[in-house]
Amino acid sequence: MRQLDKFRIYYNHTIHPELMRMERKRIRLLRLLILSGLLLLGVVLFEFYVNILLFTLVLAIPIVFYLLFLSYRIRKFLQTFKPNVMKLVLNFLQEEPNIGQLKYEPERSIPQKTFFESKLFACKPIIFEGEDFISGRVGEMDFDLCELTVEEEATVGTGLQNVFKGIFLHAIFPEETYGQVACWPRHLKHFFLRSIKEFTWLDAYNMDDEILYEPFREMFVTYASMNTHVAGILSEPMQESIVDYCHATGKELYFSFLGKHIFLAVTEPRDMMEPYIWRSNLSFELIRSFLEDVSLLLAIVEDFDKTH
Template sequence: MEEDPFVKRLEEFRLYYNHTIHPELVRQERARARLLRLIGFSIFLLLALFVLELIIGIWVVAMFLSIPIVIYIGFLVVQVREFIQGFKPNVMRLILDFMGQMPNYSELHYEPDKSITKTQFLSSGLFATKAEFFLGEDYIKGQVSLMPFEMSELLVRQVSQVGNQLDTVFEGVFLTSTFSEETQGSIRIWPRHRRQYHTRAIKEFTWTGAINVEDEILNEAFRNQFVVYATEDTHVVGILSEPMQAAILDYVEKTGKDIYIAFDDRKVFAGITEPRDLLEPSIFFTNLRFDLIREFYEDVFLILRVVMYFDQTR
């Protein structure tokens, strides 16, 4: 029986982690330990200042002594921010270097402060929203097989119809890609258990002439997992082939995450829910853990694996 490529790559990644990523984490761990010592020293100074004020009872003196401490704490805040902002890019680039050595993956590039644009997100048609709040980071682009792609983490919120609070529309990783050959038609795929939250998006798609095409989906598990609509000119199984359906179901099974997918001619959009910031380092707990790095690698690998199936099953 052929070994699952996901399992095989994970074993290779473990070796790469031991030889390449672990030394970088050790360096980061030293920086984190230094920050903890500085934080501890800051707390000690503040307590000492408080005790001094209790003893002498002169607030003017205490305020004068607090000035250099406040400046020092400001310096400490900058140090903590630099540690957090530097951790992910350093590790992320090492992960992408590993993936760039695999067959079918090329030109992988990472920019921590860039993201998928609001226009790209809305053009998918998967979410009917004005997206009053739109925040993105951790942009990755490259090529999987013959398909160029872009992806980033996104947090999208809209003004609630009840009250003035912001409701979360999407939080996770959003990806766009392009088929290597001409394709015609439009398909939207929503998680079935989230259908009630996307009634407006479904209605907007049906206004363009789209219809429910679940009767064309022979995979019962896929029908149970997703709601599928397409325009009448779309050859559904020609785009959403059975191997592609199996690959999408495999991703959902492995990750337990919701996935949204749209096809518009050659364009492909995919949103994968992720209710946390991936690969964010801890200040107070060790980051020298393989499971922390593995989880992020698995997320990126499985997402791009779905893109590869999009290309291979065309």
């Protein structure tokens, strides 16, 4: 049975009941917020009608405390939803025979040093924020992944520009391997000229001619160090899986294989499984999208583990 079919059954029997439980909490919270909004509006109108400064100042104190209470209730819901659902998704992934125990730490992230060691993003970040750290093992390889948001000063105009927002993975092969390969989306090559230039300073060259799978060659630019057997690192089944995923999701994928280190990054415009307050979170697609992102990254790591 295909993974998605298995996951749909798992979702119906395990995840959906938890989403229903959280949905009841969301509805209770929503009712509280609406009722509180009407109550506060009534208080404000009454204050305008009375127009007594001392009365307004006295009422301001309980209003502030009540707003803090509402903020606490919202924060508690948001902080409870994702860990509960995330752990159920990870339990499903752990059923795969080659995936070891997965650990989830919502407040932790991959360090900035590791991000730059990938050689994929040459930037000077003003904002580097991460959360939803997942660690585990695929075959013989230990890995960490998390959600990252990286922004730097805009090159044109003022403000900040996005460098990367999505899921970033780092895996380590247990034995030293030879060669360095890095790939960027071809249509975004002009945005990564600085990254490519820094990579070529490490004695790397364009290796597009060694990519025999044409759809992959059309989608990505490939650079590698001299005497690196690119096809031995990027197997054709791996290339096909990457191309199919990018076509199906419209997301961008960046990856590098540097000795025994693997770095993978997939863009995700919104936070992973971030719950809504004002509308329902009963969405199979929301959970499926996260599963597919993580499954692809782990499949690339697994393929590398098997072929090396």
